[in-house]
Amino acid sequence: MNSRSTDRVPPGRCVLIIDDNEDLALSQASLLQYYGCRVEVAHDGWEGLRLATQKPHDVVFIDIGLPGMSGYEVVRAIRSALDDPPILLAQTAYGQPEDVRKSREAGFDAHLIKPVDPSEIIRHVLDGRDALHRPASDQGDQGPPTPLPPRNVRSFGPSSSSGSNRSDAQPCL
Secondary structure, three states, X not given: OOOOOHHHOOOOOEEEEEOOOHHHHHHHHHHHHHOOOEEEEEOOHHHHHHHHHHOOOOEEEEOOOOOOOOHHHHHHHHHHHOOOOOEEEEEEXXXXXXXXXXXXXXXXXXXXXXXXXXXXXXXXXXXXXXXXXXXXXXXXXXXXXXXXXXXXXXXXXXXXXXXXXXXXXXXXX
């Protein structure tokens, strides 16, 4: 039985989202914050690279078609700059076999095709490197997608009542 419990939610998991689609990035950040993650968002490759190399992150979602520098360039630069890089996930609308191959060659740990199911986002963040060694829930005979785990209210940091859309209310340290 592959049941998820709130005990499996790593407290304060730090995630970086690098995507020029602001609505998508903020929606994904909200989802991850809901599950207790600390999230930072960058909307271009240069800013994403700066954040990724300035402080440690557990998982980094990177769009391939970024302004400034491509996601391929970003992932190569992160791997070059860090001795122990985080999990680096391509998150892109490019889904042909050639695109997946290029992602692997560039240094991504996995290639997620937009729109990415929220349960896949959560699976990669909660399961970390273990998720990389299991097929995605929508491939093969794996059955229905894994349901989202219950929200772990105890993992939230201080809440903000400012009504701001900022996705970095709990920045990674």
